[in-house]
């Protein structure tokens with residue numbers, strides 16, 4: 001019997017986790033098929049790189065993917081007489097594709113020359129998640145919505161800046177409040193004197209629907225303007241390979257979290273979050289490991305997609321049958337002007353096809369893997385400890401869509417939360433994620449990102465215009481690795497970025 005087998009048995013006896021963390025397989029350096037057999041091949045960069053079905057789907061599955069594709073681009077309407085009715089009464093955009101541009105990521109608003117603040121109007125890919133500060137670590141129960149962020153009373157856990165006709169007679173087009181954005185700029189200086197300008201979007205809120213003038217304090221007040229309200233900006237993320245990320249074995253993710261990387265100051269953590277599918281199935285403890293969302297705050301593509309349909313667009317569906325703002329005074333006064341009880345807005349078929357589509361977008365192949373600079377950069381990616389969080393590869397476990405099972409994939413994420421320091425913090429908790437923790441973003445497809453959407457920005461709020469800026473924002477647990485990057489000679493920094501551009 002081999003020692004490893006003995007250890008395994010000993011572990012089983014002791015009730016310990018018998019699974020070793022997936023190794024860092026150095027074959028990533030030249031691997032081309034980032035999404036295993038789902039991979040779609042591209043010679044160069046292409047505006048179409050993210051818009052393809054997984055290449056190993058059956059003919060029937062491709063048909064279904066195409067049906068979902070049309071729905072992903074459908075502009076929902078708030079006109080009750082139309083077949084595509086359902087938008088609103090409050091929302092952040094009118095279709096999925098508007099925030100996930102060509103299945104890639106969104107961009108921050110354009111600033112007219114001379115403007116320092118711009119209002120978020122129609123068609124912005126960024127919105128604010130909101131909640132009440134809640135630092136108490138507590139067991140997850142039905143009473144506290146299984147540890148979910150505490151909604152702002154009278155609002156929700158997301159701020160809807162757009163509204164249907166009649167929602168805000170005082171501010172037509174606006175939803176719960178008006179959101180404004182500006183930039184805060186800083187400069188990073190390398191040891192050799194080279195400077196990089198960094199910018200971070202900052203937000204302010206006006207025109208909340210419950211706003212009033214407090215004659216005692218002489219201030220304009222709203223529940224939304226109180227100090228305990230936390231706001232975190234989020235920008236639309238790429239849609240590729242999500243079914244594959246669902247198929248990564250939970251035991252692999254847990255084993256990565258259990259590694260001892262204390263000499264680098266790295267400590268990954270899982271987020272345990274509310275699971276609508278378990279809840280619908282009557283599970284008494286509807287909590288699962290989070291995998292999606294920028295803080296891993298949803299467990300599945302199903303939960304995230306139908307949550308977005310109801311939340312971001314305002315289209316109720318069988319998983320989320322009530323409007324996000326149901327029960328708030330804004331909703332009640334709007335509904336008073338309507339007749340009849342609201343019906344479910346999306347059919348089950350529409351909902352299911354959207355989920356299927358979101359699960360089945362192919363990952364594009366890598367390019368230029370034989371370029372010596374790319375190979376040097378790939379080695380530097382490991383030497384500078386990027387791989388401590390951006391785990392290069394996994395072999396997936398079973399998935400109900402067979403195409404995703406047992407695939408060797410190269411997503412460059414450990415699927416875990418990491419404290420990324422003050423510079424990136426939004427100060428807003430989300431289930432077990434703190435105000436400074438974020439999920440390690442997958443890096444597959446990175447080289448195609450700005451071909452698909454030239455204005456697309458990196459990181460959770462789209463602040464970074466370049467890959468270099470994205471790296472320079474790394475802090476907290478990533479400080480050790482960032483320092484190694486910063487201390488490289490310029491040619492090596494460029495090579496490392498060339499490697500990311502080959503993904």
Ligand code: HEC
Nearest residue numbers: 092093095096099234235236292293294304305308309312
């Ligand atoms: C207003 C912009 C907006 C709209 C509209 C929108 N999304 Fe998103 N989407 C986002 C943002 C922002 C995130 C990250 C959310 C978070 O971290 O909380 C996201 C995340 C996701 C994710 C998880 C991706 C990942 O890697 O974790 C999926 C799946 C998704 N959206 C599907 C959809 C679908 C399907 C629709 C249409 C029904 C849709 N989205 C509409 C902005 C949007």
Ligand code: HEC
Nearest residue numbers: 384386389418438439440441458459460470477478481485
């Ligand atoms: C401690 C873990 C950790 C280490 C080490 C780390 N990263 Fe990251 N990385 C993250 C997290 C978490 C995010 C997401 C931050 C956010 O959403 O704001 C991220 C985001 C990124 C992004 C932007 C991705 C996107 O989709 O916007 C790039 C590029 C990146 N990392 C590259 C690197 C490189 C290169 C290194 C090594 C020099 C590195 N990272 C080291 C955790 C890490």
